[in-house]
Amino acid sequence: MSPATWVTLAAVLAIAGGGALSTRALRWGLGAQAVGAAALGGAGLWCVVGRAASTPFVTGAVWAFGLDPLTGFFLIVLAASAVPALLFATGYLPGTPAANIVAPLTAGFVLSLVGVLTARSAPAFLTFWELMTLLPAATILATRHQASARRSVFQYLAITHLGGVGVWVAVLLVTAHDGLDASAGMADAGRALQIVVALAAVVGFGTKAGLMPFHSWLPRTHPLAPSHVSALMSGMMIKVAIYGLIRVLFEWLGAEPLWLGVLLLGLGTLSAFGGVVYALFQHELKRLLAFHSIENVGIIVLGLGAAMLFESQGRPEWAALAFAAALFHTLNHAVFKSLLFLGAGSIDKAVHGLGLDRLGGLLRRMPWTGGAFLIGAMAIAGLPPLNGFASEWLTLQSMIHVVTGGAGADPSTRTGGHVLIAALAGGFATVGLAMTAGLAVLCFVKVIGLVLLGPPRRPQCADAREVPWPMATATAVMAAMCVGLGLTPGLVVPRLMPLLPGLPATASPTGLTVASLPGIGTVEGGLSILGTGGLPAGGMVIVVGGLFAVLLLARGRRRAAAAPVWACGQRVDPVLLWTSSGFTKPVRLIMEAVLRPERLVSVDEDRGVPQAVTHEGAVPHLFDTALYRPVKARALSAAAVARRLQSGSLRTYVLYLLALLVGALALGRWL
Amino acid sequence: MSGQVVAAGVVQVVGGVLLAPLLPGLIQHIKGRLQGRRGPSPWQPYRELRRLWSRSPVDPEGVTIVYRLAPPLVAACVGGALLLLPIAGLSPAWPLGHDALVLVSLFALARFASAVSSWDTSGGFGLMGASRDLALAVSVEGLLLAVLTAAALPTRSTDLLVLSDAGVGAAAWASPAHWLTALAFTLVVVAETGRQPIDNPDTHLELTMIHEGPLLEYGGRDLALLQWAAAARHWIVLVLAIELFAPRPADFAARVAVLAVGLPLLCGALALVESWQAKMRILRVPRLLATGGGLCMLGLVTWFFGGRM
Structure with a gap:
């Protein structure tokens, strides 16, 4: 066994022990869990740099676990989100209801995530997959007793289980056709079966990832959980669904059909754009953040779709880049979304209530939490030089190059319907992603303004105090990660590119090196890619930051006293805000x-006088009113019809048995 | 580094910093003439900048550091964007690179800084302008990316230097995609410079302001920085229009000459549009920009059918 395996085992033991300990000594238990999660990140890093041997998947009803670079990467993502979340919980949980139930459940949740990521056989994968769905529901039920919360949890379980059928179908079909361990995946299984597996995986994993139109549970459930669990759900659980999607579509399917790439681009654009549009009209901070998770999952799926299209165009270097963009955005989203959820938890703790119109002025009163929240909001809005910008830049470049992919200078190479379809899909995805980025800026300007700036809109906000140090440190560390990852895309992206399963045979045993791909290099912590002007993140910061400093000095200090804001001579009362x-x-x-x-x-008029x-x-959520509600109504009426079969009479049931038997025999004979 | 590259760098910096205020001045001047007035002198923006720089700014009550840092940040972003511009297809190796999307992102950061500053004051007029500016920016960014995608078709690159060289000579104009993209870019020019019919930079009525709204509270050196940034945005967008879409020969000196002639011509064209078009309803703007996006998609389709004229 390699050192990475030992470290992972020790980490799992630490998390389990921490979970058990936290029923008695809450802070120590959570601390032990955090240490375990950090060790997982170390093990993951070990796998990604290619030092650990990969354990292949095995077919059959056995329990098997192991590591490989892709699992390692997702363990890093898990650590990036879980370590600060658990550190945060040491300050957040004490004193909240059912803290000594939530803490071990958190440990169980983290372990179920590790279980899915390290599973190397279908039974192990599916077992932990179900646990991962159930444990957050248990956490919510332990802390919330309102009927509305219970109803939301029921909807969560119903939707994710209905969608989860897709996961079972996909994984079991792949297992049944020896796709798990064959190097070519299901390449020999036939086209029809591949289509079924691909669609089942998109529906199943897409539901869990919150991909539109399967997302309805996400904005209801994420806001209900305690903040550190929300951070884990948004930061990690939906990423595990992305992990599953990658395994099935890129590794086990064994084909890169054009239509699947176009489908992923379409769903990704819908999610990215739809998620951010509905986020704009939310009035509660955590619900708004949950809609942004849908947006970011869309961006990740766009990267995956582009990678698939590049593979079908025969451009491995861009396929690897688009795939790396998706993974990089996965990591980045885990960091800034966890940061924002934890920040929301801190704010909730300080001022009790997250209604957006009833906050304000918190940057001045909670400088650490507020500052970190500001950086996180800028990162998720995709502003330079933060990490969200780096990965969105790479994703956008991938979209543009999907369009130009079939566009050589020679007109004769450009004809063909499939080239045009890919190009048009890429074109719409480019525009959609650009508009998504614009809307995200609008949305987070609003959030920053309403939460952090301006006058306090409630007495509690005026008296807000900075939260205890573990919570403030957790958010500050994540803000530093946003900056660090934003400045070093050149260090991260080349290590993610070889993780694309099935790169061409030129790959060395540890995976493809960046040097072997044409036209890709690193420069000043940033990226230099042929076909782009490059993303020298460090150089950008030096130039723009230097100019900023010079201009700040040139402007000099303030001399005049402050004056009221111009409002046409009126006083700005709180109702005018x-x-x-x-x-x-x-x-x-x-x-x-x-x-x-x-x-x-x-x-309301009285004799003509108002x-x-x-x-x-x-703004109604049209997916609920136009899609889910009719489906639910049909399903209920279908169930009412089906209920007539349940007569309760023994004779009828015997008749059913007979019919079933005859039917099965006939089917067996006929097949 | 050859002499031409040095010359391009000098034009980038000197032109962007010193000549930029001349562009809005020129537009106002020509507009005055077109309307039968004498109009302000083209040098008027310089006088305003000098006056503003000598005055001490006054802060609104209750603002934080965000408000105070916004003007230098806006100016620094636009200043960084100046260095990304190709001049006659050349640029010194600044550490910023020369990618089109980086330029778009710097504009977005500047827009973000100015919008956040208006939340800091919580003044109604500033926020009205900021909310409109950001809402329109959504469509503008979508259109800009559509234009860049269509422009990247022949060279498969978003590198501004490569894009600039690709439009040189007569060959580029043989494809309908180039015509359609150039047409769509004119809409970007009007939107990004904040000119009529999309925005009215001359308005003194707070209720109709878009770009000017978030600037309302600023004074003194802060306002000078912001006004210079607005002028430099004119420079960037107009230079980009010429570098990507003006018909021009391949020779360096000739391309610089095209730039020198083209900039006043484009200012005249903008003044003409401003004199003849009224400001349109703000809700109509996205539809206009969507038309531009449609043109780009049409260009894309013609390209893939091997369209030649």
């Missing part, structure tokens, strides 16, 4: 035809 819905109104009006916002103004005016506005 801008709200969340006010700031997003232009977008709401522009997209009115699609979003169908609801607005109700009622005027006494009171009430205004209600909402």
Whole structure:
């Protein structure tokens, strides 16, 4: 066994022990879990740099576990999200209801994530997959007793289990056709079966990842969990679904059909754009963040779709780059989304309530948490020089190169329907992703403004105090990671590129080296890629930061006293302050035809004199009203029909048995 | 580093920093003439900058460091973007690289800084401008990326230097995609420079401001930085329009000459559009920009059918 395996085993023991310990000594138990999670990250790093041998998957009803570079990468992502979350929990959990139940459940949740990632056989994978779904539900039920919360948990379990059928179908079909351990995957299994497996995987893993249109559970459930569990769910659980998707589509399927890449681009664009659009109109911070998880999963899936299209175009270097973009965004999203969820937890702890229109002025009052939250918000908005920008840059470049892929200078090479289809899909995805980035900036400007800046809009916000050090440190560390990863894409991306399964045979035993791919190099911590102008992240910071410092010095100090804000001579009363819905109104009006916002103004009149005016506005979630509700209604009526079969009469059941037997015999004979 | 590269670098820095304010000045001047007035002198922006630089700024009450850092950050982002611009297809090896998407992202960071500063003051007019600016930026960025994608077709590159060289000579104009993309880029020019019919830079009515709204509270050197940044954005967008889409020969000196002639011509064209178009309803703007996006997609399709004229 390699050292990485030993470290992983020790980490698993530490997390399990920490979970057991945390029922009695809460802080020590959570600390032990954090140490275990950090060790997992170390083991993962060991695997990614290629020092550990890869354990292959095995077919059959056996329990098998092991490591390989892809698992290692996701263990790093797990550590990046879990270590700060557990550190945060040492300050956050004590004093909250059911803390000594939540802490061991957290350990169990982390272990189930590790189980899915290290599983090397179908039974192990599916067992931990189900545990991973159930444990967060248990955590929510332990802390929330309202009927609405229980209903949301039920919806979560119902939707993820219905969608989860896809996971079972895909994994079991792959196992049944020896796709797990064959190097060519299911290449010989026939086209029809490959289509079934691919679609089942997209539905199954897509549901768990929160990919639109299978996302309905995500914004209901993530906000309910305790903040550190929300961070783990958004930071890691949906990433494990991405891991499963990668295994099935890239490793076990054994084919890179064009239509699948186009399908992934379409779903990715829908998720990215739809997620951010609905995020804009949320009025509760954690719910807003949950919608942004849908957006970011969309961006990750865009990268995967592009990788698939590049493979079908025969461009391995861009396939590896697009794949690396998806993985890099996976890591980045785990960091900044966990940071934002933890920051939201800190803010909730400090001011009790996360309604966006009832916060304000927290940057001044909670400088550490507020500062970290500001950096996280800039990172998720894809602004340079932070990590979100680096991975979105690479994803956008991949989209553009999908379009130009079939576009040589020679017109004769450009014809053919499949080239045009890929190019058009890439073109729409490029525009969609660019607009998504613009909307994300709008959304997080709003969040920063309403949460951190301006006057406090509630007495509790005026008296807010900085949270205890473990919580403030956890968010500060993650903010530093946002900056660090943003400045060093050149160190990260080349190590992620060889993780693409099935790179061409020129690969060395430890995987393809960057040097063997044409036109890709690193420069000043950034990337230099042929076909782009390069992303020298460090150089950008030096130039723009240097200019900024010079201009700051040139401007000099303030001399005059402060004066009131210009409001046409009025005093700015709290009722005149801008709200969340006010700031997003232009977008709401522009997209009115699609979003169908609801607005109700009622005027209470007494003999022609208005006494009171009430205004209600909402942007309904169209997926719920137009997709889920009709499906649910049909399913219920179908169930009502099916119920007639259950007559309760023994004779009828005997008849059913007979019919079943005859049917099975006939089927056996006929097949 | 050859002499031409040094010359390109000098034009980048000197032109971007010193000549940029001349562009909005020129537009105002020509616009005045077109409207039968004498109009302000083209040098008026320089006088304003000098006056503003000599004054001490006044902060609104209750602002944080975010408000104070925004103007230098906006100017630094635009200053960085100046160095990304190709001049006659050349640029010294600044540590920024020369990628088109990096330029877009620096503009986004500048927009972010100015919008966040208006949340810091919480003044209604600033936020009104910021919310409109960001909402329109969504469509502008989408269109800009569509244009860049279509422009990247012949060379398979988003490198600004490569893109600039690809449009040299008559060959590029043989494909309809180039025509359609150039047409779409004119919409980007109008939107990014904040000119009519999309925005009205001359407005003194707070309710109609877009780009000017978040600047409302600033004064003194802060405002000078922000106004210079607005002028430098004119420079960047117009130079980009010429570098990517103007018909021009391959010779370095001739390309610089095209730049020198093209910039005043484009200023005249913008002034003409401003005099003849009223500001459109803000909700109509995305539709106009979507038309540009449609043109790019059409260009894409013609390209893949091997379209030649």
